[in-house]
Amino acid sequence: MKKILIVDDDAEFRLNLTEVLTGAGYRTESAASAQEAIARSEEEEFDIILLDFMMPKMNGIDSLRTLRRVRPKVKVIMITAFATVENAVDAMKKGASDYISKPFKIEALLTTIRRVLEEAKFEVCVNNPDFDRTLSSLANPIRRNIIKLLHARENMRLMEITRELGIDDHTKVVFHLKLLKEAGIVEQDKEKSYSLAKEGKRTIDCLRMLENYLPL
Amino acid sequence: MKKILIVDDDAEFRLNLTEVLTGAGYRTESAASAQEAIARSEEEEFDIILLDFMMPKMNGIDSLRTLRRVRPKVKVIMITAFATVENAVDAMKKGASDYISKPFKIEALLTTIRRVLEEAKFEVCVNNPDFDRTLSSLANPIRRNIIKLLHARENMRLMEITRELGIDDHTKVVFHLKLLKEAGIVEQDKEKSYSLAKEGKRTIDCLRMLENYLPL
DNA sequence: CCCGCCTGTGAAGAACTATTCACAAGAAAT
C-alpha cells in the first residue's frame, strides 16, 4: 500500500484529505509544517508528499528542496492557493512531480497521484540492473540473431547456430552465447543444446513489440 | 503483395496451388524443376518458395541449398510425399522454414505461410539498423534516465538535466544528448532546450512495454 | 568591462565489448 504524507498548516484541509485518500486506499500521515514533514520523512519513506506551497516559516521551494534532499526518490506534488507560473516552473525545476492549485477537484488530485505513482514505477524499471543486462544483450545484432534463431528453431547446437549465421569463427558465437546465458536469456541442456530460457521468451515478446514501434 | 514460387514437377499440383494461393491474395509463379526455380529466383526475388522435396534430377536438399545461396533471405517451405524425420531435420538444418507432408490441408499450408511471413518480418526488424541504434541508445542507463526525464518534464535545458541526474561533468551529458539527437530520439529547439522527438515518444512506449516483461 | 554561468567542442585516455587465435578434451566417424 502506497504511503502519502500530507503537509499543510490548515488542520481542516489535512483532515479532509486524509479522509479522501484513506478512502481511496492509501496510507496517509499528516504534518502541520515543513519542519515536521522533514522530520517524519527522515524517519520513514513516503511514496508521495503533498506539499502546501504557502506555509509560515519555510517557503515552498526550500521545503521541496530539503524534502528531496532527504529522500531523493520521493515524489512531491505541490499544492497552492496562489498559483503563479513562476512558482510552478520553479517548483518543477526543483523536482516537483506536479503542481496543482487550490481549490481542486478531488478526482483531479487522485488522477495526479495515480499518474505520479505510475511514473515512479517506470523509474524503478529504468534503473533496474536486469533491465540493463537485457537491453545490453539486445543491443548487439549477433545476439539478436541468435535469439531469433533459437526462437524459430527451438533448440540448436553450437555449430548449427554458427553456420546458420554464416560466422567463420565458432568461438565468437561461444562468446555471445555465454553472455546470453549469463543474462538468463539462453540456457543449455545436458546434451549441450542451446534454447531460449523463460526470460528469453519474454525478450522475444519485447523484440516483437519494439518492431511495431519502429518505422521500417 | 507477397510473391510465392511454387516448385513441383506435377503440373496439376502446381495449378491447384496457384489457384488457392491467388485466391488467398498472393502473387504466385510456378516452376516445374529445381533448375527452373533457380533461374526464376535469380531473375526475381520471392518471399516464399514452396519446394517439392522429391523431384527428378536434383534432390531436395541440394535444391534448397542452391536456392538459399542465390537468395539468402528467401523462406523455403519443403513439401514432400515421403516424409522422413531424417529428411525433415536435414532440411531444417539447411535453412528450410518448415516442412510439410503431402497430402496436407489447404488451411494448414496457409497458416504455415502466414507464420513464415510473420517471422520474416521479424527478421527484417532484428537486422534493421534503426533498431540497432534505438537499442544501443536504450542500453545505457544515463541515456535511459535522460529519456525518462524528458518524458516527465517535456522540455529541459542542459544544466537542468545535468543537475537532476546528479552528474558533475556537464560535458558527459552533452555527449549522451548528442548520441540521442543522432538517433533521432531527442531534439533541440532554437532556445537550446531539449525535448523528446517523435521517435523518442515511441521509445518511451518501448520502455514501458519492456517494463511489463521483465521481472522486477 | 569583468565575472560567472550556460552551452558546447575536441582530444586523450580509461573502460568496456568484441574478435581472433592457439590450443585442447571428448565424441563420432573411418
Next chain:
DNA sequence: ATTTCTTGTGAATAGTTCTTCACAGGCGGG
C-alpha cells in the same frame, strides 16, 4: 587407432563507447 568434428577456454588484440579535461564563445548582471 587415427582422424575429424564439436564444444569449449583463455589470452592477446582490436574496436567502441564513455569519461575526463582543457578550453572557448555567448550572454546577462553588477
